Amino acid sequence: MNDRVMMKGNEAIAEAAVQAGCRCFFGYPITPQNEIPEYMSKRLPEVGGVFLQAESEVSAINMVYGAAGTGVRVMTSSSSPGISLKQEGISYLVGAELPCVIVNIVRGGPGLGSIQPAQSDYFQATRGGGHGDYNLCVFAPGTVQEAVELTQRAFDVADKYRTPVMVLGDGIIGQMMEPVRMPEYKMPQLPEKSWAATGWTEGCGRPRAVINSLYIQAAACEKHNLNIYNKMNELAKQELLFDTQMMEDADFAVVAYGTTARIALSSVRRLRAAGHKVGLIRPITLWPFPSAYIGQAAQKVKGMLAVEMSLGQMVEDVRLAANGACPVGFFGRTGGVIPGVNEIAEKVLAMKEGL
Amino acid sequence: MAIVFEKPKMLADVPLHYCPGCTHGIIHRLVAEAIEGLNVQDKAIGVAPVGCAVFAYNYFNCDMFEAAHGRAPAVATGIKRARPDNVVFTYQGDGDLASIGAAEIVHAATRGEKITVIFVNNAIYGMTGGQMAPTTLIGQKSTTSPLGRDAEKNGYPIRVSEMLATLDGPTLIQRVSVHDVKHVIEAGKAIKKAFQHQIEGRGFSLIEVLSTCPTNWGMTPKESMDWVVQKMIPQYPLGVKKEVL
Ligand SMILES: Cc1ncc(C[n+]2csc(CCOP(=O)(O)OP(=O)(O)O)c2C)c(N)n1
Ligand code: SF4
Numbered sequence: 001m002n003d004r005v006m007m008k009g010n011e012a013i014a015e016a017a018v019q020a021g022c023r024c025f026f027g028y029p030i031t032p033q034n035e036i037p038e039y040m041s042k043r044l045p046e047v048g049g050v051f052l053q054a055e056s057e058v059s060a061i062n063m064v065y066g067a068a069g070t071g072v073r074v075m076t077s078s079s080s081p082g083i084s085l086k087q088e089g090i091s092y093l094v095g096a097e098l099p100c101v102i103v104n105i106v107r108g109g110p111g112l113g114s115i116q117p118a119q120s121d122y123f124q125a126t127r128g129g130g131h132g133d134y135n136l137c138v139f140a141p142g143t144v145q146e147a148v149e150l151t152q153r154a155f156d157v158a159d160k161y162r163t164p165v166m167v168l169g170d171g172i173i174g175q176m177m178e179p180v181r182m183p184e185y186k187m188p189q190l191p192e193k194s195w196a197a198t199g200w201t202e203g204c205g206r207p208r209a210v211i212n213s214l215y216i217q218a219a220a221c222e223k224h225n226l227n228i229y230n231k232m233n234e235l236a237k238q239e240l241l242f243d244t245q246m247m248e249d250a251d252f253a254v255v256a257y258g259t260t261a262r263i264a265l266s267s268v269r270r271l272r273a274a275g276h277k278v279g280l281i282r283p284i285t286l287w288p289f290p291s292a293y294i295g296q297a298a299q300k301v302k303g304m305l306a307v308e309m310s311l312g313q314m315v316e317d318v319r320l321a322a323n324g325a326c327p328v329g330f331f332g333r334t335g336g337v338i339p340g341v342n343e344i345a346e347k348v349l350a351m352k353e354g355l
Numbered sequence: 356m357a358i359v360f361e362k363p364k365m366l367a368d369v370p371l372h373y374c375p376g377c378t379h380g381i382i383h384r385l386v387a388e389a390i391e392g393l394n395v396q397d398k399a400i401g402v403a404p405v406g407c408a409v410f411a412y413n414y415f416n417c418d419m420f421e422a423a424h425g426r427a428p429a430v431a432t433g434i435k436r437a438r439p440d441n442v443v444f445t446y447q448g449d450g451d452l453a454s455i456g457a458a459e460i461v462h463a464a465t466r467g468e469k470i471t472v473i474f475v476n477n478a479i480y481g482m483t484g485g486q487m488a489p490t491t492l493i494g495q496k497s498t499t500s501p502l503g504r505d506a507e508k509n510g511y512p513i514r515v516s517e518m519l520a521t522l523d524g525p526t527l528i529q530r531v532s533v534h535d536v537k538h539v540i541e542a543g544k545a546i547k548k549a550f551q552h553q554i555e556g557r558g559f560s561l562i563e564v565l566s567t568c569p570t571n572w573g574m575t576p577k578e579s580m581d582w583v584v585q586k587m588i589p590q591y592p593l594g595v596k597k598e599v600l
Pocket of ligand 2: 372373374378379407477481482567568569
């Protein structure tokens with residue numbers, strides 16, 4: 001499978017998951033991610049896997065919890081309103097330290113919102129989203145090819161750290177057709193899943209499995225939370241990904257992720273052609289966030305502009321990272337409206353002039 | 356000397372936390388005996404609920420999950436689909452199964468998931484301190500129906516077994532009670548039969564067990580047993596509601 005084929009983002013994500021060894025998928029229909037469950041429904045049986053359409057997103061994520069607890073690679077996907085329903089389950093998955101991959105093809109919100117692309121679930125994705133003290137590892141692909149690679153990586157990271165991992169794509173990533181090369185998936189060296197529930201007898205070589213997030217004593221719960229916290233700090237150190245373009249001599253930086261970063265890159269190129277020293281910083285993991293790099297960049301540039309398909313969510317992380325070293329502006333469109341190349345370029349120029 | 360009674364090995368050798376006179380303990384033993392009797396302890400994977408039985412993962416001596424409130428049938432579905440050769444059961448209270456988890460149980464049943472559900476109906480929310488449950492009887496007092504459940508305001512108690520028996524997916528739905536020895540023996544047989552249905556790959560099986568909550572009913576254990584007979588059984592008639600052989 002080394003030839004490039006045209007694939008819709010959603011289908012490419014699904015195929016990438018299957019090739020990474022995903023053998024169970026539980027989901028519930030919602031636009032704009034329906035191609036993922038549809039693809040899985042015919043593909044997984046071919047490899048002896050399980051596809052099941054659940055009665056709701058609440059059930060789907062709990063089916064994921066059950067399957068993940070037996071040690072198989074399992075995935076679910078949805079879009080914003082459905083991801084809200086999954087939050088209870090995501091919190092339990094974190095608490096019980098179960099690996100799985102959750103795909104959110106984000107659409108406009110709040111409420112039923114729109115079915116067009118958006119990035120307005122950033123807070124929900126990176127701050128945990130469900131109840132309790134945790135962060136979720138989040139990958140944000142900028143192309144269909146990257147969606148493929150990050151989906152496979154998400155399974156590895158999930159297994160390595162025993163944690164749910166989210167792939168956060170906007171509706172464009174899900175719906176767009178692009179040439180894709182399916183990489184030859186090679187599973188890295190990963191810890192044995194000796195914690196998995198597979199049936200137990202005394203003396204079978206492992207302790208009885210208890211998949212659980214209840215720690216009724218405060219001290220025990222604190223210890224458990226600190227274990228997860230330390231593990232996630234390690235993840236943050238090891239798994240951080242970001243991309244930079246034309247930052248070497250830049251005196252101004254645009255910060256954007258996903259599809260928005262692609263549009264912003266066109267804006268940056270246009271500004272460069274007109275003689276402006278503008279660069280682009282593109283976080284690929286949203287949690288962990290490239291705070292250290294942005295902090296250093298903020299010392300060198302005169303200003304930064306965060307661009308999002310939201311009314312300003314990631315910009316808070318950019319401001320925290322810049323820590324006052326340079327002004328951080330914001331430009332965003334919301335509700336499913338996609339920012340234009342010119343719009344972004346104009347905002348950059350307006351901000352540069354005001355500096 | 357012949358041993359006439361032994362604690363099943365399927366029950367861990369730890370003290371149970373249930374209140375005196377609570378029948379959760381009896382039901383635990385029946386589930387443990389059924390699994391042991393069928394010799395599938397090494398294949399058993401249980402799912403504990405949110406409710407008084409939340410710590411069941413400490414008691415059943417097999418691989419266990421703790422599920423979110425009401426979600427045990429979905430969790431069990433995930434386990435069973437991933438590992439069809441295991442024997443998967445849930446143990447759920449009436450708030451867990453018939454209120455917050457109503458969707459999960461109906462759909463697991465109608466899909467004919469090959470799991471076994473032990474449904475403990477004590478007509479109240481035990482763990483949170485005696486609030487009204489979907490199974491609370493008309494006129495029954497609880498901390499959120501202090502004047503007694505009023506059908507006009509609170510609607511009517513749900514007969515889960517009868518409701519699920521209308522579906523095509525289940526192959527065994529039976530309601531039992533554990534208020535005296537005869538009924539305990541009958542309940543034990545029903546639970547064992549439910550696991551047999553699963554082991555033979557027939558379909559979804561559920562045993563509803565009428566259970567006591569002396570603490571939140573405000574009764575002695577003896578009064579509680581009598582209340583099951585006098586009040587609960589008339590509302591929740593015992594018997595096989597559906598069986599496909
Ligand atoms: C989402 C959620 N809502 C509410 C609760 C609080 N809660 C814990 S147990 C329980 C009721 C349990 O009652 P039941 O299922 O009848 O079991 P019992 O305790 O009577 O055995 C509730 C409402 C919770 N843990 N999670
Ligand atoms: S509160 Fe009720 S159901 Fe819970 S252990 Fe006590 S008697 Fe049993």
